[in-house]
Amino acid sequence: MSGADDGRDVFEEGLGDALRRTGDGFSADGPALIDGGVLRGRRRLRRRRTGMVSASVAAMAVVGLGTSYAAGAFDATGGSGRSGGVAAQPGPKEAKKEAAEKKGSKGSKGSKGSGADLSGGQVLRILEGLLPDGEFSGKEGRGTADQLGPLAHLVYDDGHGKAAIGVSVGSVDPDGASVEEQLRCPDKRFVPYDSCTSEKLTDGARLMLMRGYEYPDKRAETKLWSAYLVTAEGYTVSASEWNAAAEKDAPVSRPQPPLGIDQLKDLVTSEKWRPVMRAIGTAPAEPLAQPPARGLDKASILKTFKGLLPERVRVTAEGGQESEYAYLVVDDGKGATLLQINVQPDMRDVAGDLYGNGAEKLPDGTLVSTRKGSGDDKGGAGIVMWTADMMRKDGFRVVVSAFNSGSQSTDATRPEPALSMDELKSIALSGKWRES
Template sequence: MPENQHTDPFEDRFAAALRDAGHSFRTDDPAGLVGRGQVRGRRKQLLRRTAVLGGMTGVALVGVGATLLLPPEAHDPRRTSPAAGPAATASPSAASPSPAAAFTGDDMLRSLKELLPQGTFSEEQAQGTDSLMPPYARVVFDDGNGAAALGLNVDRVEPGSEQARQRATCPDKALVTYDDCTTAKLPDGSRLALFRGYEYSDQRADTKRWYAELLTPKGHHVLLTEWNAPAEKDAPVSRPQPPLSVEQLKEIVTADVWPRVVDSMPSRRDRSATSEAPSPGTRGRTVADTLAGLLPGELKVTGQGGEESDYAYLVVDDGKGGSLVQINVQPGMSDVAGKLFQGAEKLADGTLVTTRKSPGEKGAEGVVMWTADTLRPDGLRVVVSAFNTPAQHQDATRDAPALTLAQLREIALSTEWDAGA
């Protein structure tokens, strides 16, 4: 059976999406093409999910309004710029532009810096509300104890949507290693998550990543992330801990300036609404339910999670230990055929199929990932992977995954994913 050269379907999707992104922001195609809105929205969700499952950035550091929306150049440790002068500490009611006016990139930087403790700033980058993409501000901040990267992102999320349900929640410890994560409901009904963890789930580096994430009942989404290094990746640790305590993180994300920024953003209905449309084969039920129904009878489901419409994971046990199984069901992916399915098997109906065995998470001893990747003629892509561990970032607990490549292939090709449109 043909094997694709790519090692991880989720990283493949991540790379393909980044190619569409442009150079100013780490998210999907910034052009306002309504016809591709659904593809963009789903890929945006997948970018966030890839960060979680691939151990690339932990919970939400890649191109999703999810949550950490730092542009690619904002993470480049090689970029340098003159340090700015010290900024005074300010309360959450720090001065900011009128809510009736657009916020420029300079406004974003000034508002963030006014809320930070006294220190120096460098590597300043920002985007205002005069763009189709969500605003952000990024600085390298030094309070005298070492330079640290900070990134703030704001966005609008449809209240009550699937996207909203994912925000300001703690990640599943089956997928992400962290020291502490708490959630709380504030008096105004907002949901707040405070996270202290690591840039890499396998902790192959000492880079720590802490964040505060806020979602208001009106859909204002604010995320502030900090590291104990001057860049998210590929920079030496500069201090034992990030500079801001979780209490300071909370104070900044709950500042009244950020809802005004969101309210001044142009409407993105195509981006928020289309990303919530369920996949054609899963209307009325979750992907996890469908996946569980396709498992061999001898497997017992011991854990599950994911999103209703296009992603799920299960932890299954055949009596030999837990095995993580994860699936993505994504419509509108015809454009990746040439890149991700070169040399793939082509079935009579035109469906492309490839299977592969590859290493799992870096730093996790002995972990392997077996994958079946399929692309229907109508653009529906179904990718199923299984691991020989119940948690991808942990060492192997068994010799092989609980599902064979043939079983994964059968699941990915099931007509259950096509039915029910």
């Protein structure tokens, strides 16, 4: 690594992947149903609305089972500037006012840092001082005055092999919905890991610890262990470590990352990070989340979805996010199939991006697109993804996809999904979605 930008790219990409728990686990096949899941119904960015997001079902399914992680606990702290965290979602003035009142003296603008700024070198020295004796190399740091927020990354060697370790500090609204999502352990169906715990500490802070993998499909033996702390005031400390000198494209250098799970906890909960926190200040309050529109909540989507399945399949697992996205795992006696669905309101502004020249236009103006493609570029071997995507004239959209396995991160267990393309198309076009 030759500069701050290189360090930021290497470390932040890894941190983002770590708690996104989704980015490398799954992939989107063109304008698939990913956008609704990734955005949890809050289609913030045009790029995401059109489905062109690197994370799919984990950003849908762990975003469906974890939008939590599509937002990214590490991104929330490291990439949003001095006042921190997950960007506040635009909402009605009333919601903003109510959220500000709820925060009392904190207000909706957060607070400026009360402490002196620290340089990147000082932040690095805090990390070095918290690690057991060893040799350090590849050191990169970012100070509290940096718009992207403070960060420390280094390669640590305790005599048993080199390991990349990094920490970022930031702030979020401690009462915001995004915090709950980021602290929630993901569904193992989408993000395999060895262990994950989420707990509230005696001082009111909340902590998530996870022992997982750099690649959810485990195509390499690179392990990724991470910790994410949110203090009662809303400061965050995010840490990640690998059993290699870099999170990607580096050979495994040791069986496990160097810090045990208890040591990771000690690292992020250390009082040594307090000067960094004081320098960056608190984050603004998140506007209160709006309840899902009728028929777009998870319970309604699952009920309708199950009612439209062919009788030959039985449901073996289900889940989703609070609105617009759900998933089912079904079995017809010949192996499991993962089914995912997004049900979205007015999407007319991106209809041109979602439906190209190959789309079918029905007499009532409904646009329909079907796709069959590989789903194994970032998932299990031999995975195929079949998708039926429809949009009504008013922009109401239903997208349903099927895989030839019960998880996209595991190898295919059957030649084709349990549902045919015609059956997927029938589900997407059903009038039952408007009756929910």
